Amino acid sequence: MTGVRAGRGRGLSVAMKAFGLGFAELCGVTEARTFHHPANANAIAVNRTMGHADAESEL
Template sequence: MDGEAWTGLAATSVHGDLVVGEMTGVRAAYRGRGVSVAMKAYGMAFARTHGARKVRTFHHPANASAIAMNRTMGFIDADGSDR
């Protein structure tokens, strides 16, 4: 939030020992300021409090900014091709 204005929204869900980062979206005027990383970090804290052993997320394969942000957070491709 920026005062009363929404800057972004993220959704995280728990499925047993798996936590899924369902979506992360940031309003255009707030992009490039670390908002998505902050929201994703909050989601990781949520995962820890729920004892998650696995955390997964997904993105459109052409969304370079989402891919970069997820890699910044330590996510790897399911097939390991990003290593």
């Protein structure tokens, strides 16, 4: 889980997420999923910046 309160807009969320995914890869993780509340525009923007595709609705 990533979250930034102080220093918003400086790329900290992307950096933390990239670091976490890199560490997971070093530990042998081959698949990771990301999720967010549908109304959280900042989280959606971070996930899109990281290259995560929007999921198709399964409902």
